[in-house]
Amino acid sequence: MRAFITSVYLFLYAPIALVVLFSFNAGRNASEFIGFSTQWYGKALGNSFLMNALWNSLVIGLTSALLAALFGTMAALAMERMSPRMRAIFDGLFSAAIVVPGVVIGIATLVALVEVFNFVNPVLTAIWPGEAAPKLGLGYGSVIAAHGLFSMALVTMIVKARIASLGRDIVEASSDLYATPFTTFRSIVLPQILPSIVAGFLLAFTFSFDDFIIAFFVAGSKTTLPMYVFASIRRGITPEINAVASMVLAASLLMIVGARSLMRERKPASSETE
Amino acid sequence: MASLDTRKKLVTAALIAPAALWLFFFLVLPFIAMVGFSFGERGAAGGYQPGFTLEHYANLGARSMAYVNTLTLAPIGSLLCLLIAYPAAYYLAVKSNPNHRLLLVSLVIIPFWTSLLVRTYAWMYILGSRGIPNLLDMIGIENVRMLNTPGAVLLGIVYGYLPLMIMPIYVSLEKLDRRLLEASADLGARPISTFFSVTLPLSLPGVMTGVALVTILLLGEYLIPQLLGGGKVFFLGNALVDLFLQSRNWPFGSAIAVTLVLIVVIVLMIAMRIAWRVSGTRQVDLV
Numbered sequence A: 001m002r003a004f005i006t007s008v009y010l011f012l013y014a015p016i017a018l019v020v021l022f023s024f025n026a027g028r029n030a031s032e033f034i035g036f037s038t039q040w041y042g043k044a045l046g047n048s049f050l051m052n053a054l055w056n057s058l059v060i061g062l063t064s065a066l067l068a069a070l071f072g073t074m075a076a077l078a079m080e081r082m083s084p085r086m087r088a089i090f091d092g093l094f095s096a097a098i099v100v101p102g103v104v105i106g107i108a109t110l111v112a113l114v115e116v117f118n119f120v121n122p123v124l125t126a127i128w129p130g131e132a133a134p135k136l137g138l139g140y141g142s143v144i145a146a147h148g149l150f151s152m153a154l155v156t157m158i159v160k161a162r163i164a165s166l167g168r169d170i171v172e173a174s175s176d177l178y179a180t181p182f183t184t185f186r187s188i189v190l191p192q193i194l195p196s197i198v199a200g201f202l203l204a205f206t207f208s209f210d211d212f213i214i215a216f217f218v219a220g221s222k223t224t225l226p227m228y229v230f231a232s233i234r235r236g237i238t239p240e241i242n243a244v245a246s247m248v249l250a251a252s253l254l255m256i257v258g259a260r261s262l263m264r265e266r267k268p269a270s271s272e273t274e
Numbered sequence B: 001m002a003s004l005d006t007r008k009k010l011v012t013a014a015l016i017a018p019a020a021l022w023l024f025f026f027l028v029l030p031f032i033a034m035v036g037f038s039f040g041e042r043g044a045a046g047g048y049q050p051g052f053t054l055e056h057y058a059n060l061g062a063r064s065m066a067y068v069n070t071l072t073l074a075p076i077g078s079l080l081c082l083l084i085a086y087p088a089a090y091y092l093a094v095k096s097n098p099n100h101r102l103l104l105v106s107l108v109i110i111p112f113w114t115s116l117l118v119r120t121y122a123w124m125y126i127l128g129s130r131g132i133p134n135l136l137d138m139i140g141i142e143n144v145r146m147l148n149t150p151g152a153v154l155l156g157i158v159y160g161y162l163p164l165m166i167m168p169i170y171v172s173l174e175k176l177d178r179r180l181l182e183a184s185a186d187l188g189a190r191p192i193s194t195f196f197s198v199t200l201p202l203s204l205p206g207v208m209t210g211v212a213l214v215t216i217l218l219l220g221e222y223l224i225p226q227l228l229g230g231g232k233v234f235f236l237g238n239a240l241v242d243l244f245l246q247s248r249n250w251p252f253g254s255a256i257a258v259t260l261v262l263i264v265v266i267v268l269m270i271a272m273r274i275a276w277r278v279s280g281t282r283q284v285d286l287v
Helices: A002-023 A039-045 A048-080 A084-099 A102-127 A140-164 A168-176 A181-210 A213-218 A225-235 A239-264 A267-273 B004-038 B060-095 B098-113 B116-127 B132-138 B150-174 B178-186 B191-219 B223-228 B236-246 B250-279
Strands: none
Touching: A002 A239, A002 B060, A002 B098, A002 B116, A002 B150, A039 A239, A048 A084, A048 A140, A048 A181, A048 A225, A048 B004, A084 A140, A084 B004, A102 A140, A102 A213, A102 B004, A102 B236, A102 B250, A140 A181, A140 A213, A140 B004, A168 A181, A181 A225, A181 A239, A213 A225, A213 B236, A225 A239, A225 B116, A239 B098, A239 B116, B004 B250, B060 B098, B060 B150, B060 B191, B060 B236, B060 B250, B098 B150, B116 B132, B116 B150, B116 B223, B150 B191, B150 B223, B178 B191, B191 B250, B223 B236, B236 B250
């Protein structure tokens, strides 16, 4: 049994370790380790295409995760107050946003947006007072919208679960003591659900930062980091890509450790109140 | 003055409005547009032209390999995951030292939340001609090809989704009431029969959730077949990328995308029905 679980961990981590190891390879050969060097990290950080892709991923990830955390939390609070039928409808829609494969979300968003652009752009050109009318197209907006959809559903699910485990009595006590609903929310509910909101935000960011397939369809000319890595892999694995991959792994590792410690936080406290 | 009830309704509506608009404009509407496209005609230069035809649905057989691969390798991969995940989850939930349990479980889930792209490409390295085949060559086993085979895709699937299979099974085993196991032992059952008559049946909801989750995610998989299957082991996701971004046959692609969603829905409904039988609840936890 012990040997079995040890081999499971080896299986899970050996490939990752290999990538990290070869990112420190002094040679440019991708399969022979000839010495330790950090030169590929320097090369990666000095690569302007790569840094541009990283920047795009950060902008998209932060914006979509922020919007998702805000709107997802609002939706979770609203669903508490809904009639069972309305709640079932939104439950279904949020589940659909999670279950529908990313490749289909990407395609559907692309297809619908192209339709909208074909309709709006000629109108814009016709009514624009100046010379060059702005042209709507794929880019930050479309990726943020498509990533935000999944992320918002994720945040809603996580925050909803947290709300469900809150003690009702303390909320009732607060209003019995003549606190306004807003005061009750700010001083009783929000502090208790905040860790789950932040966890949702971090998971949303991680998802957006790692997503390849949705961005592949709707990013237009904006290359995200996974798109860059994917294109590079197809040209051949280099130590530079290993260095990039190691940095991506380190970044998502930090995010996930943060998210999980937040989701775990306060659990003992909540079981005390229940 | 609005009554308290009206005000409460207004606040609820204001809270849900952004999410509802987002769901409508980026989920419901795009899906309707896609269904519409699937009945349309292909534009002269690719893309889409309005029209009404069923030819794209009649023509689905042209991509039968993608359907066959998806519908065989996704469930097989999911079951292979289960075979490894169950003993692993059992060890974590029942046999491991409770003091280290949290750490051990975190170590399992961390790979799932790190880049699938990076983790999959690590296997291109290992299975590629300079990896294991190269080592085999040194000991005299020549010309072994591992990359771009169905086996490589299955390996990638098991590697990528194992953590996601372990988690729900771990959770259901962890919730298991230890007193039942003691009672079973007190009544003279041997450990093996306690396992088959108590532990295994009570962990079935977790098994169901894991199998459903992994299978559903695998049905839309793109990266693993693309990187480890080369151009040879196509899934529906790969066919879709090809149709939309290379051959630009949007109506045919839309028809395939619609069938993919239908397949996901059918699998989900089957999973819910089985979950209902097994545990008396329709709930299949997806997050």
